[in-house]
Amino acid sequence: MITIRHTHEDGTLIHGTSKGDGVFEIVRKWENGNFRYFPSMARQGLPCIGLRHSRDQVADRWAINAAAKALRAAGFEVEVEIDDTPRDRAKVLEDKAERLEDRRDALETKANRHASAAAAAHDRADQISERFAGGQPKILGHHSQRRYEVDQKRMHAAMSKSVREDKAAQEIAGRASAVGANMRYSAKPSVTKRRIDSAINEIKRIDRDLAGYTRRHLDHHGNPLFIDKHEPASGDHRERLLARRAQLEKQLEYDRAQLEAAKAAGWIEWGPDNVHVGDLVEYWVRGRKRPVLKVNKKTIAVQSEYSWPDKVEFSKILSVECPHEDMSVPVTEPPSAGPVTAPHPSPTPAPRKIQVAKVDVDELTAKIAASILEVPRDSDAFFSPPAVVERVLDAAELESGMLVLEPSAGNGALAKAAAAEGCEVHCVERYPVLSQNLLDLDVAGIVGLTTGDFLEVTPDQYPTKFDRVLMNPPFSKGQDKQHVTHALRFLKPDGLLVAVMSSGVTHRQNKHTLAFSDLVWKRGGHITPLPDNAFAISGTDVRTVLVVIPAPEE
Template identity: 65%
Template sequence: MTITIKHNHEDGTLVYGTRKGDGVYEIIRLWENGGFKFFPSIRMLGLRNSRDQVADRYAISAAAKALRAAGYEVEVEIDDTFRDRAQVLADKADRLEDRRDALERKADRHAGAAAAAHDRAEQLSERFAGGQPILVGHHSERGARADQKRMHQAMSKSVRENDAAQSAAERANAVGSQMRRSATPAVTRRRIETAEAELRQIQKGLDGYERRHLDYGGNPRYIEDHAPAQGDYRERLLARKAQLDNQLEYDRAQLAAAIEAGEYVMWHKGNVHVGDMVTYWMRGRRRTVVKVNKVTVAVESGYSWPDKVKFTDILAVDCPHGEDGPAITTTNRPKKKGQARPKVEVPKMNMDELAAKIEAALPEVPRDSEAFFSPPAVVARILDAAGLEPGMVVLEPSAGAGAIAKAAAAAGCEVHCIKRYPQLSKDLLDVPGIVGLTTGDFLQAAPSHFPDRFDRVLMNPPFSRGQDIAHVVHALQFVKPGGRLVAVMGAGITFSQVKAAQDFRQLVEDWEGEIIPLPKDAFAAAGLSVLTVAVVIPC
């Protein structure tokens, strides 16, 4: 098995002839063995940032040596022929464009998954939309907890996918920003100066030099003699020198074009004078020049010492030394070229409303509470039968989550509530129109607990073991003459032969009331399959 480590400026340093699990990556990933990385996009091993760079012969040699020691046959191929600077930048722009497109697709993909998960959580939350609690010990508990778990999972996934979508969109919008800044005249000038300094160091290495170490008196303490570079090191220096020469040719042409177009001024010792006002990068500061140096100017700082500002950091100069007398202002803020690509945006999920619904699904009450919430369709039938008018005083003696009470308040009535489990709806008194809330068992309440009797009593009491009959009969005491009671009850009151049911049917008949059948699936949304009726009793 032959492993080939190849380097060229177009592809960088890559490893050929490997496959997953062959042990190569475990060896050359170590820092001392070259520090190679795995690139998922091309599914190959290689060195980071090696494209259009002189080969890192040290890392390549270390990897080859370690692989040979492990029994692999290794070949090394290095081609340090540089590419033209214009071609390098064009290829980089194409790669960045592909990266932006990939990130944009990724953002859309995650946004779609976030929306789907959000919709699923919203759908599951509808079971608890009316405030339906989990009845511990009831046959519905298992399904309710399963729905609750699925709802939490769907919301968690929606949050994760939404975060991933927003992150991908931000990364897509950031693609190319460094390259755009790198192309500005100010950065180009700094890159030219850095390249020129590196060329001087390279030339010293090629020619050889001596380094004199002086003592405190300025006398030579010892002299280091550096011979001209030889072998691979010399080849690397020559390759880098040729690459820098090409880069400098391109950058100098770009900078000259910007200067000719009036987009940039080369500030230097010849056109900045003592007394000029310079504006520089640090928060747009403007300071007076007190001294001009070779690379920097000294400006007033407001303290006993001046601040130093590099010529490359100057943004504008107000110069009173113009030939015609008036101040001359020039700037290094280049004009914007072209129009940027549209910003990548993905819809952001609003989790607050959904989180509130999920939080409402958390209360738990005992099974015998029979706290089934009143679905919107049932509430509408109750209000229709009640004939509410604005200003009426209404009692809801089995408030639960407060669906009936809130609807009555919305109709302009003054509503008082009695509820056994306060955790089912903690915001009832925050609802306009709900003016009173009593906590406790309604069967223990008495009309004397309230200032007056009520125009309407609207209720959805527990059904089992005749509880609905007991609650309705007790509630009749709270209705003022001429008022009306409307209650949701189990359909068993219409046919049961137990004495309590028979007596109740006779009561409804004597009070000229009526029993109205409700749809078979009236409470399906609450997880309850039971036949129900609406009982209307005028008083």
């Protein structure tokens, strides 16, 4: 047995149906009532098919009867139960306030869930971005290129999800903060007054329809053309009108008590008897006061900044400054959402600002922008990771004021670190795209930049030699040994060179490697292995060592 039941407490719901029985597929159609499925009620084990916004409303008999007819035609046995007895208005508002609080809690939980997803995606993108630490470029043709592109796509995807989730979290938090705003607005005395006037007019129309009426249509001479005769309402229409009238009566009783309490608390009901021509009225917008030009039965004409006056309803007046003796001080509407001295204090949800954590994507956006650099394969542009930079600084023993050279500077990782120690740093970088990045750094301690091949730069191009040379030269085809040997010419007699080199200098047996090893030992230098994965963050698994060489003796 299918039962379509309507009460003011529960609204219109269908009882006796179960998933897959075909009831919802029938009644969801507009011509069969336009019923809806409510997942939140299904999760609670309650009847979950019904009419939206039907709680504390007069039964929509057309929709109910249409659904019953369609279900019977499909072979279902259907009963219709309608109880249109209206509930007490105070109880209606109390229940509505509780539902709104539940909705606000649910929205806050949902907003926090999206914020957590945004933070997780942001962290994931940040972890992937370490692959591009300091703007590690794409080395075209190198085996690391594909890994670079895959990681870049993953980072973009994570960033996009972070932005989407953050946008959803902030939007839902805004909706949660707005919960109850309409209910608080409707509890204002001026809005209550308008609702009372509207209800009185609706009751008059209902009484007219219940009793029946005649409407005369006249010609331009005032003679009857024809007469429209409306019979008294009957059947379902009459039942609906009676139920609506009873509901309006309860609403009027409640609203009138609220309005009287507001008046007792100091609220003024403006009208023709207490607003005069010449008064300064505040309306629509706080802080703007203009003189009254004319007072009508339901409105006033107020001087505006245009060539025509503003037409303002009495209920839209916020305050009045009257020079007459009967009102010598301004009177304004109390700012509270509802009168506290009313027989039933308005149970409106208190305003509450819902805030969720917002992700900051600026830093990651900058990393993505920096990661689009492309350099040729022979550049060997594997930038020094932070851990390697720290090892270089420890070995260099820098002091403030020293002159430092970084050949093959790349992204200037070593140069920036030396500048942070108070040194004056000169850089050399072969590729213009990387040189431009170094210029864009605008680091105070980096005082010079030469664009070109370091092997073609000579010491006499500088006014003096350097206290330290910190370098991470290209490794392929033994270039690192050639660069380091050339860099020794730029040191002062008491200077020191610290270089990151391929581990091949420790085990290869060709004459160039052996000659370089002899050079290190003869000058009192040393070679220290770096961790196997020292450059994994830069996209290569090449093994490296840290080479420290004092300057040649004069």
